């Protein structure tokens with residue numbers, strides 16, 4: 001079997017029909033593997049598994065079997081289950097006999113590196129069941145950070161470090177630990193332009209801190225664009241769930257880039273990252289109240305796949 005890439009103790013090879021008995025022993029082990037992958041108790045048949053291998057090979061899909069270099073023994077499978085807009089969803093399964101030997105900790109960074117260096121990914125994300133404490137621990141050890149959580153899933157991601165990107169621009173979720181970066185951004189905004197309308201005082205800081213506690217702001221999405229090691233822009237949105245047609249739409253609450261960082265693609269990068277996340281959540285429309293100033297209007301008009309329609313109204317409640 002041809003090795004596509006390797007790490008210290010693992011060869012990553014293309015999936016192969018000759019390994020089907022190993023695959024079946026792994027995924028049909030409900031208690032030690034299957035349940036962590038969201039599989040039911042019905043076993044996969046040999047025929048189904050062969051078809052899976054043939055399909056993946058025909059598609060040239062980024063899915064690999066991991067073999068122990070020293071013995072050639074099967075360790076497990078690792079894959080990017082889908083790739084959209086430079087972001088790949090990681091999946092991994094290690095057979096019960098090979099778990100807890102350090103292979104997950106070794107394989108995941110190797111796969112992330114392969115994805116970023118060879119497949120051009122700028123972000124790798126995944127979801128794990130909240131009860132899968134071992135997997136979450138290993139992902140954290142490998143540099144993933146939690147960016148969202150529901151009762152059913154923990155969402156984690158790792159983003160390509162800024163210095164490796166041509167433009168040194170990276171977009172990261174606004175998490176509580178980035179509050180200081182955001183406060184610097186807010187102060188800088190006010191140094192470069194006056195009249196922002198709200199004050200960065202203790203009450204504001206306390207209110208923002210509180211928004212990161214508990215579950216209330218679960219539907220609030222917020223991203224920060226880092227350039228030159230500091231926050232150059234931010235985007236804030238939230239989901240709107242309506243019984244009107246049972247749909248979930250999203251509302252763009254705010255997008256803002258520091259004046260001296262404008263016209264460097266920061267706004268587009270923020271919007272693109274938000275779009276990616278909304279797509280992943282099954283949201284099809286993002287609605288914004290558009291600021292009236294010329295600069296903002298030019299930005300909105302340049303947004304791909306969008307149109308200006310309807311008129312906004314602000315109603316005091």
Ligand SMILES: CC(C)(COP(=O)(O)OP(=O)(O)OC[C@H]1O[C@@H](n2cnc3c(N)ncnc32)[C@H](O)[C@@H]1OP(=O)(O)O)[C@@H](O)C(=O)NCCC(=O)NCCS
Nearest residue numbers: 036092093094099100101102103104105128133134135137
């Ligand atoms: C999750 C998985 C990929 C991890 O790979 P692995 O090779 O078993 O993990 P490693 O040996 O590299 O590391 C295991 C770590 O988890 C820790 N761990 C074990 N059980 C744990 C638990 N219940 N809670 C928290 N940490 C736990 C170990 O102490 C070790 O951490 P340390 O090295 O910091 O001490 C692998 O166990 C697996 O495939 N499991 C079944 C399928 C699965 O869960 N896939 C992921 C779906 S999201």
